[in-house]
Amino acid sequence: MSTLTNKAPTPASAAKPPRQPRTKPERPIWDEEPGAAAKAGKIGVLAVVVLAVLGPLYTIVLTSISSQATIMQAGGLVLVPGEISFAAYQQILNGGVVTRAVLVSVGVTATGTALSMVVSILCAYGLSRPGSFAHTPILFTLLITMFFSAGIIPAYLLVSGLGLINTYWALILPSCISVFNIIILRGFFMGIDRGILDSARIDGASEWRTLTQIVLPMSKAVTAVIALFYGVGYWNAFFNAILYINDSSMNPLQVVLRSYVLQGVSVPGQVDVGTGAAAGPALQMAVIVLAMIPILIVYPFVQKHFTKGVMIGAVKG
Structure with a gap:
């Protein structure tokens, strides 16, 4: 004979705990939506x-x-x-000193940037490869030069000993390599997936082919930023010209700009007031505008890569 046991019914609240409302995780204060006062x-x-x-x-x-x-x-x-x-621009671009200085600056900037990029990319790629020849000593030597320099007099004696005084190479070679830029490139190259490079080696690709056809196409952002760094450096440089150039016809635009604007040297061919020629301030400001135009033209094309290239190159090391 089966016996039935009577159980008291349990309320639903006792059987199943109430569902707690979901709360959004707290965000940092810098992720919060700014208020009207903050936006203003x-x-x-x-x-x-x-x-x-x-x-x-x-x-x-x-x-x-x-x-x-x-x-x-x-x-x-x-x-x-x-x-x-526009008399000021007509006067300074009429085949005079400023026109020649612009051509010198354009040539030095183009040649120097190309040479610096080739040397920096090759050096950074070699230092990024494990087991490369003299990897640690070369890297250590480069890092030392970031903190210690010989000074102006030893640098001048070196350039003079190499026979570069009063040559355009004196405007390029002393500042050809930037260790900071090499470190950024090396950090980016080391961050590339090792599997991609190993696959290229298995397929028979040489180191040169791996660099030119795999690494560089994947490094457009960082190479564009480094090229901008070098280009701006060469375009704005004037100290090397003051040290190593004795012929005024070989001076770049920045030296001419320094002479006309800061030192108050008059532009050759300037005519007195009332003859229709440009006034001194107009000529000085026109030279400044000419010095700014190339950077203003190039920068918008590189700006989209600027933050990405610098951050990736700096973090992935």
Whole structure:
């Protein structure tokens, strides 16, 4: 005879605990959506920065295309547009000293950047390969040069001993290699997947073919940034020219800019007021504009790679 046991019914709340509402994980304060005051503050700071950058640029460009009367009325630098004149650009680009200096700077920058990129890429790739010849001593020697230098006099004696005084190579070779750029390239090359490089070696690819057809196409961002670093360095360099160049016809644009703007040397061919020639401030500002144009043209094409290239090269080492 079976006996039935009576069990008291249990409430649903006792059988199953209530479901707790899901709460979003707390985010760091820098990930939170900024409020209206924070947005207004950011806009204000950005506006001040933009004005601080564009204000002097606006004054320089406007002064360079202003007539003598407008410049004399403004007292030097023009803030309010007046009579427009391109006499300053016509005067400095009329086959004189500035034109030759521009050609020298373009040639030195193009040749120096290409040579520096070739040497830096080869050095960085060799140092990134495990088991490469004298890997540690070479890397240690390069790192020492980042913190210690011989000085100006030994550098001048070395350039003079090599017979480079008063040659264009004196503007390129002393600053051909940047250890900082080599370290960035090496860090990026070491971050490339080893499986890709091992597959290339299994397929019979040489080190040169691996570098040119696999590594470099994967390194467009970092190589573009390093090329920009070298190009800007060569374009803005003037100290090597002051040390090693004695012929004024071989001076790059930055030396001419330093002479005309900072030292107040008059531009050859400048005519007195009233003859229709450009005024001194217009000529000086025109030289400054010419010095800025190449960087302003090149930078927008490299800017998209700038942050990516520097960060990847710095982190993946």
